[in-house]
Amino acid sequence: MAMHDTSPNLNSTGSQKDKTPAVPPQDVFSYEAAEVSFVGVSWQGAAILITKFQIGLGVLSLPSTFHVLGFFPGLLCFVVLALMTGISGYVCGNARLYYPQLHNIGDAAELLFGRGARELIGVIYYVYLALVSGAAMLTTSVALNTLSDHGFCTTGFVGFICAVAFLMGTGFRSLEKVSWLGWVGVTGIILSVWTVAIACLVQDRPTAAPSAGPVDLDIRALPNTTFPQAMSAISNQLFAVGASGTFFSISAEMKQPELFTRSLICGQSFIIITDIIIASIVYGKVGQYLASPALGSAGLLIKKISYGIALPGLIVTAVLYSHIAGKYCFVRILRGTPDLQSNTVKHWTVWIGSMLLTATLGFIMVGVVPFFDDFLSLVGALLNPVLTNIIPGLMILFYVAERPTKYNSGIPRDTVAAAMDARHWLLRALDGFRRGWKTSVVIAMAAFIILTGAIIIVAGTYATVVNIQVSYAAGDVSTVFTCADDS
Template sequence: MNESKKDQSHDDGHDIDNNMHDMSPGEVSKAMQQPRDLFNSEDGEVDFRGVSWQGAAILIAKFQIGLGALSLPSTFHVLGFFPGILCFVILAIMTTVAGYVCGNARRYYPHMHSIGDAGELLFGKGGREFIGVIYYIYLALVAGAGMLTTSVAFNALSEHGACTMVFVAVACLASFVVGTGFRSLGKIAWLSWVGVAGIVFAIWITAIACLAQSRPAAAPAGPIKLDIRVFPKATFIQAMSAISTQLFALGASGTFFSVSAEMKNPELFTRSLICGQSFIVITNIAISSIMYAKVGQYLASPALGSAGLLIKKISYGIALPGLLVTAILWSHIAAKYWFVRILRGTRHLQSNTVIHWTVWIGSMAVTVVFGFIIVGVVPFFNDFLSLVGALINPVFTNVLPGFMILFFLAKNPSRAGDIVEDVEREESMSAMNWILNAFKAYRNGWTAVLMLVGAWFMILTGFFIIVGGTYSTTLGIRASYNNGAVTGVFSCGDNS
């Protein structure tokens, strides 16, 4: 550990000691019971606090760009160009607010590592277990989707040179080997640079190729009609499915707890969030607008196939590392959830012990195998992923962050250093009445009123997307069965 960290740690400990000199014995007892920073061990052999603010920005960008971005242009055709952009911007604002809340919550409660810990803060231990399990399933499913999309790239490049499940297995093995080898996000962040660059360049190549073509590659012979829709001509079911897709493209807010937990300077998280999120939102809007304006109804989904076979191969070749990084990164975060959950509070969390490695390797193995099995077993995986995105994604991008805003309005916690006041304030309030107490925040001025209104807007829109999106996706799954589009389990068919 370098000298600056030692000095900072010494100063922090000195400050706490000075504060405790002014406390009563009861206050000292309360202070000693306050949860400490999860990765604050002085003697830890593994450094989990190595992510710079630039690394955090690129991690945020990589979590946010990937599978959803490749399907985003087609949502403009369903929602209409202007409503599609407006809807995307609104969702981007909400997910940015959610990311801000999730990433900065640890400045008040430094023991938190995941949104499951936030569930405990809000709703008790039962909330932690329920939300934590849902969170892990969501992460593992997105990791599986990354493996599946990687197999699409392999199929496109090789012209279906092997069984699709073989390609999925290759992506699964690579996720396990690379994800296990790098235990901290600080070591894996450099992969995110490669991942973001690969996907962004691939999408831009496709967009430029679409602009250069006289007619869409997927258009039939003869006169064509792009059917550019300024305003929607969609049913409620189609619109909700498109909104769910847009939210899935911006739905990584819940993972920002883990990013903040491994930052060298978590107080710089907001800077990272603004840089990473702004880049992704601007890039998505620019590319999706260009492609939709040029290709119209002949957009492919994923979008990399919109400019013909040759450009498709080139784009997938460039995007392949980025798609593989998606599978690696989401597998890593999913496994890290159980790793921390099991070893929290023990010396094994940051020590190279047998238990440390056993839990870490086991967590990664279970995660990648789970993702592989889901990809193979579910015969309607794309619709199933949409179902998960509609049913689970809003919980982490809208509902829980909205409740966290209400919690902060009701509790009004000070910085983590002012430990006695926080303990006394939390003991004076029950686990549930903070929702009602949050309404009293209007007394604190117009800023608090805006936060209150914004929180309830996020919560209500989250529940609306859950109900509407789940209903729409369920009907889509039924339609897939009716028209015979559903394939068998562990299918070898070409998915490119």
């Protein structure tokens, strides 16, 4: 890609490189006629996918974070995290306008630090997707246990959802075909959480409160908690809006990726507003008598109704995350080969195998980690910051250093090594302070995003592990692969 910097291209020893013809990196998917087309998502479809990837499991645990952090600090913390992930989503979704070879966040890591980083971040990304898919299976088992009055073994319910996620996720190979599921999923989740919110508003006293006498909701304007509990709550909040790492994959299958920002504004704004309103209503009316997940906060009848409405949305969450994870493996294996977009035996073998591996991994993770809030906190603390803070923040610095232009043909092959040299572009990024206050603000913002992510990784993971240990010691956690009722 042509850069604004016109200085000679130097290698690590300072000598000028031999000039070779620039061969631009190719888009991972062909826009020309192919047996299998992966480029067909409209900007509206992208908006609903963004909404569905962001809203789902996180909103169900958000009210409890207000109780732990205090309402006002909790609300402020959520808004800050939502704005940061919105910036990260903008960086991730629009990256292909500068570097069309990017398909996922692993490719972005390769651009920053080389092939080793691609494999490391790629594994983190894949495990994150499989974990969220597993969490959706776990939540769906709660719904099925609630609706059936524990009519079947919980592990059996999880296995059933695992099979559904595998079959549906495998049946649709492109996000264009899957995007319609997003409408179903978003509608189901929104209607269910509003059902609970309205029920909480009209009830005289929380269902879990004592049946007689005064009720102390223990509404906390300010925090009254321990450090591990606070960091666990912050990790939960990040999980609620932490899907921005998937936006590479959404943008990669858009018909007009230049419209991604429009999709992001529509989806992210809707998510933030909805989450704040729902969490505020439920916490304000239920207080310390919150259920986990929050759909159980308004009594058994409303719980069954809300889970019945939410069930399609919970299944769609498992399907979408399984699909994106399977697509990562699929593209990683077949990228650059004719089999990627051809109906060959190898194509179908890799695709089905990738989906089967993902669904199975999600099932195993759910069986081994049978708890909800701490499970989301662990994912939010250990993996989310890498995908929503660290890599996007470093990409911002990379843009400051390289100053790429949109719609160009990409970085020439003979300069990829130099572009990936972290020592060079990091120093050039820091030198950007000399360009004026606007660039300085961008650098400071990137540094804040990276630092916040690093703090959450260290402190949030420690806090979540402590909370899990406490839960096990208190006997609040069931055994692995249990048949016990989790509703």
